[in-house]
Amino acid sequence: MRAAVRRHVIIVTAVHGPSARFLPEAYTSLCEQELPDGWTWRWVVQEDGTGDAVAPYIPDDARVTFRQGRPGGPGVARTIALAHADGPYVKVLDADDRLTPGALARDLAALEGGPGIGWTTSGVLDLLPDGSTAGFPGDPEAGPIERGALLDSWRTNDFRAPVHPASLCVRRDLLLALGGWMALPASEDTGLLLALNAVSRGWFTAEAGLLYRKWSGQVTGHASHVDPAERAARMAVAESRARALAASTWTYAPNQPA
Secondary structure, three states, X not given: OOOOOOEEEEEEEEEOHHHHHHHHHHXXXXXXXXXXXXXXXXXXXXXXXXXXXXXXXXXXXXXXXEEEEOOOOHXXXXXXXXXXXXXXXXEEOOOOOEEXXXXXXXXXXXXXXXXXXXXXXEXXXXXXXXXXXXXXXXXXXXXXXXXXXHHHHHHHOOOOOOOOHHHOEEEHHHHHHOOOOXXXXXXXXXXXXXXXXXXXXXXXXXXXXXXXXXXXXXXXXXXXXXXXXXXXXXXXXXXXXXXXXXXXXXXXXXOOOO
């Protein structure tokens, strides 16, 4: 009798030297995941640059692929990592973050079970330097996020999405159809989230699926991230792309099951 074909959830992680030391914790959170029968995960770690700082933190595990490339920011690193993503679903996991137990199984349940669902997000907890956690106010109700529901909320709330893009899990073919992450110096994940919502229904799981680490070296903590002129330009491009996609009337219709 032939063995059953195992299907993969591809975990994509962009990493640079300062965040490499957190990779063992990210890996532990992956190893603690319990997936439905017939499913497994593969982890693609893409360094944003070349050098010797990251490789020592890569686990010796056949499920892990490590690549390096010229620097271009986390969006570029994640997008080029898709060359090694051979499963139907792609899950984002930043190098300094951790999944909570059951996060992948909940993502799969939504993507496999929800009618026309192209992507999922979940509740997120800030992981503070002292090890404590803090939640985000204003999460939406659990369940489907209808096409186009995020953009106006994002704009009226100082360009803050009601769901966290770092918790994204998405169908690989939809991600590729949109060109991966946006070519922006920051907010590339928010831009992708808005584009996804412009063409596809999503899903929000209220249970926290991600511990989002707060630390002094994270990119979003740099002064350049909040430079008013650059931030305004990033938001304008992200919004224009989402509105152009919505106006195109193209709607993603996934096959069920994957």
